[in-house]
Amino acid sequence: MTSTTINGRPLVLPDDPDALLIDVIRDGGLTGTKLVCGSGVCGACTVLLDGTPVVSCLLPAQAAADKSLTTIEGVGAAGLHPVQKAFMAHDALQCGFCTPGFVVEAAAFHDSWRATKGAATPSREEIAAALSGHLCRCGAYEGIFRAVAEACSGRFDGNEPIAPRLEARDKVTGLARYTVDVHHDGQLEGVILRAHVAHARITGLDLAPARAIAGVAAVVPLLDDDNMVRFVGAPIAAVAAKDRRTALQAIAAISFKPEPLPAVIGLDAARRDDAPVVFEKKDRKRAGNVSEGAGGAPVSWKGNVRGPSAPFSQKAKRAKSWLDEARQQRNPLLVEDTFRVSTQQHASLEPHAAVARFDGDQLIVHISTQAIHESMEKIAKRYGLPHDKVRVIADHVGGGFGSKGSVGLETIAAIELARAAKAPVRVAFDREEELSVAGYRPAAELKLSLLPSAEGRLKALSLTAHADTGAAVNSLIAGLARLIYPAEAKELVDFDVLSNLPPGAPFRGPGGPPMSFALEQAVDEAALRMNVDPIHLRKLWDPDPNRQRLYDWAAGLDVWKNRKPAAAQTGRYRRGVGVATGYWLYLWQTGSSVELAIKGGRIVASCAVQDIGTGTRSVIANTVAKAFDLEPHDVDVRIGRSSLPSGPGSGGSRVTASLVPPTLLAIDKLKAEIRRTASRTPAPGSNAPWREMIAASPDIAVSAKRQEDGKPPPGVRPALHEAGIMGRVFGWVLRLMNHMVVGAGVPSSVQVMEVEVDTWLGHVRVLNAYTGLAVGKLAAPALARSQAAGAVIQGIGYALYESREADPSSGHILSGSMEDYRIPGIADMPKLDVHFDEAGFEHVPGGSVGIGEVATVPTSPAIANAIRDAIGVRLTEIPFRPDRLVAALKGRDAA
Incomplete structure (x- = not known):
């Protein structure tokens, strides 16, 4: 029998030579150490072994024998470590799932640095090298750079700072509890049996061999009633057992016959006339949904191609005619090209997970979800339960980005197994499942034609998008081009192309980045042909007042004014500067409610909303605290429970715009109640009258629902009104079916990117990023900057690295690990300047709208335009792989 000490306490290690250190740590209740990749790539499981950082997901438990082990819970156990304080102060985190691993590694770096370098400040390059084994999908790298640098310089040797994020302390100490950390007495582990063929009818399903295995408590079928699987990874059955090893053994024992x-x-392949059909006509309703709204309008199908869908076109026949004429005349101003964008995986570090248990007649489900209240309603409907008999809980959510917006298979499997086993069951996807069947931004092919008029205006635009949606429908890419750059005529056509691949899902600004990638490059190309400044042309073509102000900001940047043309550069490394713009819709959710109460002399704010890392707690706390002259930490914010007043889902950048207005209404109500029930008034000249009145107040409670906006200023209308009658119909359906409102005004972003291109090896590095955002008043400024930075780094990943690879013959996903699916690391983070323009949304109560979607839309085309500026070659396919760039340079030289 061998042992170790963990955070100073003795721990007996298992004799099993296959036992991993991370399992021993987490099974012992120290859940701050996170399992993400399982292959030593992401760093989330980092611990200290005799003071040296190691990844516990690869280390046998026996490797810790007779050594000292320190987890995140032991870092700063006697008081916060300077690195923990710095992470809190600089908001060097978002969802927080990766934060414990970063903190452990950074603390070790800090201690070594201080021992040898004193209070010198490490460079960005030194920090990046030290933390290069860690990944943050939220993109909190900019804050991490600042935090580590200042901790090493001694700035945080003193007292604990005031953190801009309410839950920061729990996240930097490993105390924040996520769905994967939930453990009930008698809890079982659930595993899903998945198809290994892309298309088959399943017959002869025999679950008995699995049920016969010792330690198996339940086995349930998961096939649809047609017994079909339409992609590799489609669910067949699920098992609940005493541990994961037993569950895996059980699903291997299940027998069935796939009829290929x-x-x-x-x-x-799916567009060929002779392609096998994925969904017969009678089965089309079984297709998944890649949009954030309800199913789209009825659209024609031909084989695997659903479309054309063109409700947002404007004088399409006229656009076709003008473009045909321009081709015949070989008009030099006509810009035409085909663009391709790759699949982007959400790659949330906390996997899709659910823990279900029945407590008498009540169903309690912990879910890693972006929609607590909606999940409760859907679960209640599916299982015929009253709403008050279903409780959905999500204390903390480790990322989502659109992939966790609905009741997923993990939740259904956990509930079915818990009901059958009469015991709590956890179902958590492994990393291969997360990178294959949990959703993705669809790849797409975009054919674009853009024609300026002889007078320099935008005359005609045609954009046709074919989205690679897998076994799903309802993409919208081309249609989004209706709401930017008014033209005399636009032909905007969307097609879904279905194939035997897992269904796509909404991803941060769904449809926006691919649309912008094509359109913004075409606008830049038009500027080159017209011999005008690209920002000047955008100002001419784009009348939106929010973006007009951002164009002026971008044009004044030194990096823009001092850029050099490609012809003026020589040598291996070339630099370029590019600009692009983007927008997203201003959305809010009807029925969103906030309760404010005084309990025991303290304000309590409650709402059934979740925080996926965007800072919802802090937005509510800041709004309340400001009104009562308090500090945000004086406000007790309670979220993450479906039993609280109805809250919005975290999708479409609608949370802040849905919650701040009713919070302001509730504040007015609470103030009135405090005055009405006050037994005494504050002392004359009091510095904190509201604090005194709250402390003396009896327990009271008020609530408010999200009200309608005020009247917008002249010329500002809901974005969908600009899309004509079909836009207004779409907005009405969105409100009726999804309780979402498209408000007046358009959140906007203009980005300027400076890149360096290695013309020998084809590598592209983003050196400096400048992002201007018009998103109204900032409810939580530090967190707004964090969101903007994270959006930029995800856009950089989309442009330079990320691409799902699938076997074209079998349909197996080949990039099912974080070794094979590359997301940006800390060394990929450029220096970032964020400019917020807070005007334009004064008609919105509180003046705040969403940030997360709009801030990532223009990143990839800004990088593309910068590459064109650097080397004189336009790249039309992302990611910008080295082989593609080198081939483009060779083609240019050959020409």
């Missing part, structure tokens, strides 16, 4: 059917993989 013809399959088709990918965009090009």
Whole structure:
């Protein structure tokens, strides 16, 4: 029998040579150490072994024998470590799932640095090298750079700072509890049996062999009633057992007969006339949904191609005619090209997970979800339960980005297994499941034609998008081009191309980044042909007042004014500067409610909303604290429970705009109640009258629902009104079916990127990023900057690295690990300047709208335009892989 000490306490290690250190740590209740990749790539499981950082997901438990082990819970156990204080002060975190691993590694770096370098400040390069084994999908790298640098310089040797994020302390100490950390007495582990063929009918499903295995408590079928699987990874059955090893043994024992059917993989193959059909006409309703709204309008199908969908076109026939004429005349101003964008995985570090248990007649489900209240309603409907008999809980959520917006298979499997086993069951996807079947931003092919008029205006635009949606429908890419750059005529056509691949899902600004990638490059190309400044042309073509102000900001940047043309550069490394713009809709959710109460002399704010890392707690706390002259930490914010007043889902950048207005209404109500019930008034000249009145107040409670906006200023209308009658119909359906309102005004972003291109090896590095955002008043300024930075780094990943790879014959996802699916690391983070323009949304109560979507839309085309500026070659396919760039340079030289 061997042992170790963990955070100063003795721990007996298991004799099993296959036992991993991370399992021993987490099974012992120290859940701050997170399992993410399982392959030593992401760093989330980092611990200290005799003071040296190691990844516990690869280390056998026996490797810790007779050594000292320190987890995140032991770092700063006698008081916060300077690195923990710095992470809190600089908001060097968002969802927080990766934060414990970063803190452990950074604390070790700090201690070594201080021992050898004193209070010198490490460079960005030194910090990046030290933390290069860690990944943050939220993109909190900019704050991490600042935090580590200042901790090493001694700034945080003193007292604990005031953190801008309410839950920061729990996240930097590993105390924040996520769904994967939940453990009930008698809890079982659930595992899903998935299809290994892309298309088949399943017959002869026999669950008995699995049920016969010792330690198995329940086995349930998960097939649809047609017994079909339409992609590799489709669910067949699920098992609940005493541990994961037993559950895996059980699903291996399940027998069935797959009757293979013809399959088709990918965009090009699925469009062939002779391609096997994924969904017969009678089965089309079984297709998944890649949009954030309800199902789209009825659209024609031909084989695997759903479309054309063109409700946002404007004088499409006229656009076709003008473009045909321009082709015949070989008009030099006509810009035409085909653009391709790759699949982008959400790659949330906390996997899709659910823990279900029945407590008498009540169903309690912990879910890593972006929609607590909606999940409760859907679960209640599915299982025929009253709303008050279903409780959905999500204390903390480790990222989502659109992939966790609905009741997923993990939740259904956990509930079914818990009901069958009569015991709590946890179902958590492994990393391969997360990177294959949990959703993705669809790849797409975009054919674009853009025609300026002889007078320099935008005359005609045609954009046709074919989205590679897998077994899903309802993409919207081309249609989003209706709401920017007014033209005399626009032909905007969307197609879904279905194939035997897992269904896509909404991803941060769904449809926006691919649309912008094509359109913003075409606008830049038009500027080159017209011999005008690209920002000047955008100002001419784009009348939106929010973006007009951002164009002026971008034009005044030194990096823009001092850029050099490609022809003026020589040598291996070339630098370029590019600009792009983007927008997203201003959305809010009807029925969103906030309760404010005084309990025991303290204000309590409650709402059934979740915080996926965007800072919802802090937004509510800041709003309340400001009104009562308090500090945000004086406000007790209670979220993450479906039993609280109805809250919005975290999708479409609608949370802040849905919650701040009713919070302001509730504040007015609470103030009135405090005055009405006050037994005494504050002393004359009091410095804190509201604090005194709150402390003396009896327990009271008020609530408010999200009210309608005020009248917008002249010329500002809901974005969908600009899309004509079909836009207004779409907005009405969105409100009726999804309780979402498209408000007046358009959140906007203009980005300027400076890149360095290695013309020998084809590598692109983003050196400096400048992002201007018009998103109204900032409810939580530090967190707004964090969101903007995270959006930029995800856009950089989309442009330079990220691409799902699938076997074109079998449909197996080949990039099912974080070794094979590359997301940006800390060394990929450029220096970032964020400019917020807070005007434009004064008609919104509180003046705040969303940030997360709009801030990532223009990143990839800004990088593309910068590359064109650097080397004189336009790249039309992302990611910008080295082989593609080198081939483009060779083609240029050959020409």
